[in-house]
Structures are given as structure tokens and as C-alpha cells.
Amino acid sequence: MAASSPPPPSTVALRLWIAFSASGVLIGVVAASLFCVCLHNRNAAGWSLVSAIVAFLTLYIHVQYSRGVWKKEPYRLCYFMGTGVFAIMFALSSITCYLTLGIVENKPFDVYGENRYLVVLCCSFMLSWGCSLLWSSWFYRRLYEDEYRLTENIIH
Numbered sequence: 001m002a003a004s005s006p007p008p009p010s011t012v013a014l015r016l017w018i019a020f021s022a023s024g025v026l027i028g029v030v031a032a033s034l035f036c037v038c039l040h041n042r043n044a045a046g047w048s049l050v051s052a053i054v055a056f057l058t059l060y061i062h063v064q065y066s067r068g069v070w071k072k073e074p075y076r077l078c079y080f081m082g083t084g085v086f087a088i089m090f091a092l093s094s095i096t097c098y099l100t101l102g103i104v105e106n107k108p109f110d111v112y113g114e115n116r117y118l119v120v121l122c123c124s125f126m127l128s129w130g131c132s133l134l135w136s137s138w139f140y141r142r143l144y145e146d147e148y149r150l151t152e153n154i155i156h
Contacts, residue, residue: 005143014066017136021059024129028052031122039112047094047122054087054129061136070140077141084134091127095120 009017028051036045061080064070070077102116109117 005145006139008143014062018059018062018066021055021062021132024055025052025059028055028125035118041114041118043098043114044118044122047119047126051122051126051129054126054133057083058129058133058136061133061140065140070144074141074144077137080137081134081141084130084137087126087130087133091123091130094123095127098123
């Protein structure tokens with residue numbers, strides 16, 4: 001027995017998701033500039049930018065849903081689901097790598113310079129945005145999946 005599609009999100013919930021994703025993009029870009037210019041941590045700056053890109057993709061998903069694009073082309077959400085899975089795997093491997101480097105190098109936690117623990121924090125943000133990208137694209141795809149299959153069968 002197939003599960004029924006979930007109820008669509010309310011306008012308040014959708015606006016909160018859009019605001020949360022937009023704040024993720026803004027915070028990622030600001031954190032990247034802060035890490036690069038003030039704290040001289042290029043690794044953390046790079047990972048903050050990558051996190052901002054994944055947050056932007058999540059924002060794109062929500063904005064396109066509010067415009068009704070996914071109603072016509074829900075199959076395109078599979079690409080965003082794959083990107084979310086890739087971001088999660090990439091973030092988990094990077095967290096493991098930088099945490100191991102920080103422990104092996106036996107460096108204390110210092111805010112200035114190349115600090116591995118701040119990079120772990122930035123990779124954790126990327127992990128959370130990857131999960132958000134995967135979940136939101138899966139949610140919207142599941143929302144329109146039954147409707148898309150019905151119209152596809154009618155056309156053929």
C-alpha cells in the first residue's frame with residue numbers, strides 16, 4: 001500500500017523555511033569573510049563558503065516551490081536529493097579528517113590562524129545544510145509524486 005503524500009506546508013512555515021535558508025546563506029558568506037580576513041583561517045573560510053552554497057541550494061528549492069515550479073517538474077528534485085547526499089557524505093568525511101588532524105597535531109584551540117577545530121564547526125554547518133537540502137527536496141518531490149505520475153499516465 002502506497003503512502004499518501006504529505007500535506008503541503010503552510011505559508012507561515014514556508015516563509016520561515018525561506019528566511020532560515022536566507023540567513024544560512026548570509027551567515028555563511030559573512031563567516032567566510034570573517035575567517036579569511038580577520039582570523040586568517042583559509043580552510044574555515046572555504047568551508048563556510050561551501051556551506052553557504054548548500055544553504056543557497058536549499059533556499060532555491062523553497063523559492064521554486066513557492067513559485068509552483070516543482071508542480072510541473074518534480075523529477076528535477078532527484079538531482080537536489082543527490083546533491084544533498086553528496087554534501088552529507090563530503091561533510092562527514094571532512095569532519096572526520098579535520099578532527100583527526102586536530103587531535104594528531106595536538107594543537108590547542110586557538111581562534112587565530114589555521115585551527116582545525118573551527119573547520120570542524122564549519123563542516124558541521126555544511127552537514128546540517130546537506131541534511132536540510134536532502135529533506136526539503138525529498139519532501140517536495142513526495143508532495144507532487146502522485147500527481148505527476150497521474151498526469152504522465154494520461155499523456156501516454
